[in-house]
Amino acid sequence: MRYEVNNSTEQFSLRAKSLKKSFAFGDSKLEVLRSVSLSLKKAESLSIQGDSGCGKSTLLNLLARLEQGDDGEIFWGNKKMEAARKQDAKQIAQRGTYIGVIYQAYYLIPELTVFQNVILPARLNGSLNPQKQERVINLLKKMGVEQKANQIPPKLSGGERQRVAIARALINSPKVILADEPTGNLDEKTGGEVMDLLLQTCEEEKASLLLVTHNPKFAEATNRAAVLRDGELNQIA
Amino acid sequence: MKVPWPLYLAWKQLFPSQKKISFFSMLAVVGVALGVNVMIVVIAFMQGFQEKFRSDIIDAQGHARVLPLNPSSRTKDLKSTLSAHPEVVGCSPYIQGQLLLQNREYTSIPHSIGVDPVTSSEVLPFNAFLEKGHSVIDAFDSEDVTPVPTMDSLEDKVVFISLEVANRLGVRPAAILRKIDHNKTQRTGRKVGTVRVQRLDPFVSSAEWNIEFLGPSQVLIQEKLSSFKQVYDLTGRLIDLGFGKPVFELIEGDHSFAKGDTFHFQCFRASTLEVYSPSMIEKAKSDEMSPPHEVKVGGIIEVPWQGFHSEVLFGSLRFMEDIKNQPNVRDGYYLKFSDNTAGDDKKLGNLCEELEEKGGDDWAIIPWFVENAWFFELLKFEEYLMVLIMIPIGLVAAFAIAIALMTSVLRKIKEIGLLIAIGGNQFSVGLIFCLQGFIIGSLGAILGCGFAILFIKYRDTLMSFIVEKIAGKEGQAGVAQFYDFYSLEVFYPWESTESMMTFLSFAAFAILVSTIAGLLPAWRAARLNPADALRSE
Numbered sequence: 001m002r003y004e005v006n007n008s009t010e011q012f013s014l015r016a017k018s019l020k021k022s023f024a025f026g027d028s029k030l031e032v033l034r035s036v037s038l039s040l041k042k043a044e045s046l047s048i049q050g051d052s053g054c055g056k057s058t059l060l061n062l063l064a065r066l067e068q069g070d071d072g073e074i075f076w077g078n079k080k081m082e083a084a085r086k087q088d089a090k091q092i093a094q095r096g097t098y099i100g101v102i103y104q105a106y107y108l109i110p111e112l113t114v115f116q117n118v119i120l121p122a123r124l125n126g127s128l129n130p131q132k133q134e135r136v137i138n139l140l141k142k143m144g145v146e147q148k149a150n151q152i153p154p155k156l157s158g159g160e161r162q163r164v165a166i167a168r169a170l171i172n173s174p175k176v177i178l179a180d181e182p183t184g185n186l187d188e189k190t191g192g193e194v195m196d197l198l199l200q201t202c203e204e205e206k207a208s209l210l211l212v213t214h215n216p217k218f219a220e221a222t223n224r225a226a227v228l229r230d231g232e233l234n235q236i237a
Numbered sequence: 238m239k240v241p242w243p244l245y246l247a248w249k250q251l252f253p254s255q256k257k258i259s260f261f262s263m264l265a266v267v268g269v270a271l272g273v274n275v276m277i278v279v280i281a282f283m284q285g286f287q288e289k290f291r292s293d294i295i296d297a298q299g300h301a302r303v304l305p306l307n308p309s310s311r312t313k314d315l316k317s318t319l320s321a322h323p324e325v326v327g328c329s330p331y332i333q334g335q336l337l338l339q340n341r342e343y344t345s346i347p348h349s350i351g352v353d354p355v356t357s358s359e360v361l362p363f364n365a366f367l368e369k370g371h372s373v374i375d376a377f378d379s380e381d382v383t384p385v386p387t388m389d390s391l392e393d394k395v396v397f398i399s400l401e402v403a404n405r406l407g408v409r410p411a412a413i414l415r416k417i418d419h420n421k422t423q424r425t426g427r428k429v430g431t432v433r434v435q436r437l438d439p440f441v442s443s444a445e446w447n448i449e450f451l452g453p454s455q456v457l458i459q460e461k462l463s464s465f466k467q468v469y470d471l472t473g474r475l476i477d478l479g480f481g482k483p484v485f486e487l488i489e490g491d492h493s494f495a496k497g498d499t500f501h502f503q504c505f506r507a508s509t510l511e512v513y514s515p516s517m518i519e520k521a522k523s524d525e526m527s528p529p530h531e532v533k534v535g536g537i538i539e540v541p542w543q544g545f546h547s548e549v550l551f552g553s554l555r556f557m558e559d560i561k562n563q564p565n566v567r568d569g570y571y572l573k574f575s576d577n578t579a580g581d582d583k584k585l586g587n588l589c590e591e592l593e594e595k596g597g598d599d600w601a602i603i604p605w606f607v608e609n610a611w612f613f614e615l616l617k618f619e620e621y622l623m624v625l626i627m628i629p630i631g632l633v634a635a636f637a638i639a640i641a642l643m644t645s646v647l648r649k650i651k652e653i654g655l656l657i658a659i660g661g662n663q664f665s666v667g668l669i670f671c672l673q674g675f676i677i678g679s680l681g682a683i684l685g686c687g688f689a690i691l692f693i694k695y696r697d698t699l700m701s702f703i704v705e706k707i708a709g710k711e712g713q714a715g716v717a718q719f720y721d722f723y724s725l726e727v728f729y730p731w732e733s734t735e736s737m738m739t740f741l742s743f744a745a746f747a748i749l750v751s752t753i754a755g756l757l758p759a760w761r762a763a764r765l766n767p768a769d770a771l772r773s774e
Contacts, residue, residue: 057772066658067768089662096660103771107655109246111253121659123242152255168659 012075013175013208014040014063019072021058032058034231036072040176045202045209047219050228056212059228060178063210064099065091077175096125100169100177100207102198104184106161108153108168114140115149118167125172132171139167142201159190166198176208183218195221243665246656247672250645261645262677265638269681269747272630274688276743279627281693283620284735285727287613292726293541294605299327299360299571300579301589301604315570316356318595324588327359327573332557332566336550337513338398339529340406347402347548351557354391360571363388363397363538363551370400370537379414379503382434386410386536393556395439395535396510399549403537408508410534411441413483416501430490432476432500439507439533440481446502448476448485450494507533514560530560572602582606631746635754638677642670642758653762654770667763674755675748682744686730689740693727 021033032055040046050056061067063074065081074081076098082091100121108117115136122132140146143163145156153161162182169177182198183191195218202209211222219225226235240248251262258266303315319328332351337344357363367386374381391397403409413434432448445461454471458478469476476485483504487494511529520527538551558564572592578584582604589602606613646653656666692699704713728736 058768061768061771064658066654066771067766092657092662093660095658101655101658103655105651107651107771109249109652111249111256113254116249116254120242123245124656124660126239128239150255152253172660 011041012039013042013044013077014038014210015075016063017073017075019059019062019074020070021055021062021067022070031231033062033069036228036231036233038226038233040208040210042175042208043203043206044224045199045211045222047211047213047222047225048228048233049213049216049219049225052214054228055231056228057180059233060101060180060210060212063176064101064178065095093125096121097127097172098175100172100174102162102165102169102177102179102182104181106153106158106165106185108161108164110153113150113152114145114156114164117153117164118171121168121172127172135171136167139170140164143167143197157190158186159194162186162194163197166194166201170201170205170207173205174207176210177202179209179211181212181214183213183215191215191218242661243668244672247669247676250649250669251673251676261641265634265641265677266680266684268634268637269631269678269751270684270688272634273682273685273743273747274692275630276624276627276746277685277689277740278692279623280620280739280743281689281727281736282725283616283623284739285725287616287620288726288728290542290609290612290616291605294609295579296362296365297540297542298605298608299329300574300585301572301602302608303570303572303592304601304603305567305569306599306601313599314567315600319570319572319592322588322592322595324575324578325572325592326575327356327571329353329356329360329571330554330567330569331357331571332554332561332563332568334557334561334568335515336560337515337518338402338406338550339511339513340408340508343406345402345405345548347398347550349550349552349557351552351554352391353554354388357571358388360573366538366540367397367536369541370397370539372537374412374414376414379416381412382415382502383410383412384434384437386437386439390436390439390535391551391553392439392535393553393559394532395552396512396532396556397536397538397551398510398534399547400537400539401547402550403534405548406508406510408510408534409505410536411437411439411505411507413437413441413502413504416503418499430492430494430498431488432485433488434483434502435475435486436484437504438481438483439535441483441504441506442481443506444504446483446485446504448500448502450496450498452496453493507535509533512560514562516562517560530556532556631750634681634747635750638674638751639754639757642673642755643761645673646670646758646762650765650770650773653765654767654773657767658771663763663765663767666765667759667761669759670762671752671755671759674758675752677755678748678751681751682747685747686740686744690729693729696725696727 016036016038019033019036020031022029022031036059038046048056048059058067062069065074065083068083076094082088109120112120118136118139119128119132122128137146137149140149143166145160145163145167148156148160148164153164156164162185166182177198179198183194186194199209199221209222211218213219224235226233250259252258303319316328316330319325330353334349335346336349337346352361352363364387367388371383371385373383386397398408415432442463444463447459447461449457449459451457451468456469456471456476457466458469458476459466467478469478471487474487476487478484483502510532512532513529517527517529532552538549540549558566573579574585574588578588585604586607589604593600593602653666657663701713730737730740
């Protein structure tokens with residue numbers, strides 16, 4: 001079943017219409033996304049599976065407006081977002097508060113402590129205040145790494161690092177979490193724990209989750225699941 | 238206070254949490270600091286040399302010289318006109334020329350200057366020059382007690398000569414040694430009374446003096462060579478036997494002199510020089526031989542600046558008038574101004590112009606910095622040349638910083654992508670690397686200024702160490718004499734505006750160059766496509 005966008009806008013935190021993206025390799029052109037449309041309700045979770053190189057990460061980058069698509073429209077809530085190249089300062093700042101990102105390789109800043117890493121999006125956003133500092137502590141507690149607040153990332157295990165990355169993604173209370181294979185670097189058991197924590201926290205925070213994963217078990221744990229194949233997104237559950 | 242996040246991240250990348258300083262930061266900051274230190278120290282020393290020459294020239298020439306512009310004006314007396322000005326604190330005439338000196342078969346033709354013994358000390362510190370030139374004889378069982386000659390002994394038949402002239406002619410001023418009584422020194426632990434020489438006339442003869450106390454207020458004075466013998470009743474501390482004899486002074490110890498206390502002195506007369514003027518030599522050509530003037534060497538004088546003249550003679554005005562046979566002729570006047578004028582070159586120049594107008598058109602009044610402008614321009618040129626040579630030091634440090642930061646951009650490419658993904662804009666992300674250059678430059682500049690202050694403070698110790706390592710102990714004296722590091726006055730930034738400007742200029746240069754070094758990595762980081770950065774391997 002082809003994944004279709006819902007035309008009613010009010011209840012959606014993220015929508016994409018007919019996204020197209022291709023990459024040029026010399027004279028040839030690789031069409032990664034042919035016409036991808038999706039919608040994500042508030043506090044809803046959606047998983048996307050697909051073969052390696054099928055365009056899952058590209059789709060996430062397009063949705064976060066980190067990358068320029070060839071065609072299509074993206075809405076964050078009701079607001080249509082400009083193409084990556086046309087973004088103004090306000091839109092860039094909005095990315096920090098509306099979207100939270102989680103990557104497979106964590107991308108924690110090694111020179112900062114766990115606490116400093118988690119509060120970094122608030123610092124970038126200019127909303128560094130005592131409430132945010134308290135929220136960092138609460139998130140770290142929720143993630144079970146509050147004891148590591150003053151540690152630096154190189155001293156943490158993979159699972160701990162990903163928990164910190166989740167806390168960081170949630171610090172600005174984003175409406176949407178884009179998670180790109182968050183358990184890809186973790187063993188089955190740790191990955192499961194991290195995934196449970198992610199789903200649970202997103203639910204508590206009422207954040208929508210778009211999860212890219214290779215693991216069918218994790219895909220099943222989301223509200224809906226879809227597969228990206230041949231540049232098109234098909235809903236499977 | 239909220240720190241802007243690019244500055245926060247720039248600081249954290251250089252000084253990470255739980256680490257005091259990163260290896261790269263330490264190397265970069267120390268590199269910049271050493272560059273700044275070297276640049277400041279070299280220029281500070283150059284300025285120290287300039288300051289030394291400035292002070293030496295003023296000591297040797299006064300603040301300005303009045304020079305006659307035509308032969309008739311040399312006989313006019315301008316002293317009263319010049320001295321009347323409230324800013325003129327000293328005015329002394331001089332006569333100069335070349336004289337031929339002879340001692341046996343040795344000759345010398347020093348630059349000879351006749352000065353007024355009374356007024357010259359108002360302008361030039363002659364007594365200090367004589368003290369500098371005074372050397373002490375190192376004897377085995379005697380102590381050199383020759384008093385330092387003063388301008389008071391500059392009579393018409395006495396001259397002061399530079400060490401070069403003295404060495405060339407093999408002459409010396411009068412000297413006197415006191416024999417050491419070793420037994421007496423050992424016998425008494427307390428401070429013993431002694432007899433010193435208060436004044437040694439240039440006309441003293443070679444002699445062996447014996448002073449024996451006959452009682453607390455009576456001494457027997459004997460001279461062995463001339464069989465001079467006199468009982469002298471002490472009325473004060475001085476024993477003045479008259480012209481041609483040393484003046485002795487009694488220095489009381491812990492207890493009074495007692496009968497039998499004896500002091501032995503060995504006196505050496507001053508050398509005599511034969512002096513010929515150019516006119517006398519001219520006369521000699523036409524067989525009108527006139528006898529040379531005979532003068533005594535009154536002292537060795539070390540004038541810090543005589544242009545390039547190392548052979549110098551100073552005599553009295555009358556001596557030069559006589560020998561040149563030009564009575565009442567003045568070749569110029571040395572002028573000294575009040576500190577208020579002397580400290581400001583512009584004021585000094587204006588005052589010279591004002592005084593020049595008063596003196597008429599026959600005379601020119603040349604300030605010291607105009608007369609020696611060529612020399613200071615040469616020193617300034619050297620200073621600029623040194624700066625030019627040293628700029629690459631700063632640039633090398635900048636290149637090192639640029640390369641390190643560029644490597645850092647490549648290493649942190651995914652972090653750059655992440656910062657944009659979590660709400661940072663590309664300009665601010667680029668700014669992180671530019672600010673790192675700025676921080677390195679600023680810290681390096683501060684540290685470099687600190688090093689420079691330490692170097693200036695301990696320059697003698699450091700220079701001694703370096704010179705000794707290069708030239709050895711024997712060469713150290715020669716190097717020190719040639720470069721004169723030890724007497725060099727190098728100013729701290731809080732002591733002189735020029736020094737402050739040097740410190741600030743090089744600190745600003747280091748900060749600017751380091752910041753510019755961060756621009757290229759910053760530009761590279763700002764241009765990165767965040768998706769490409771996150772995707773990069």
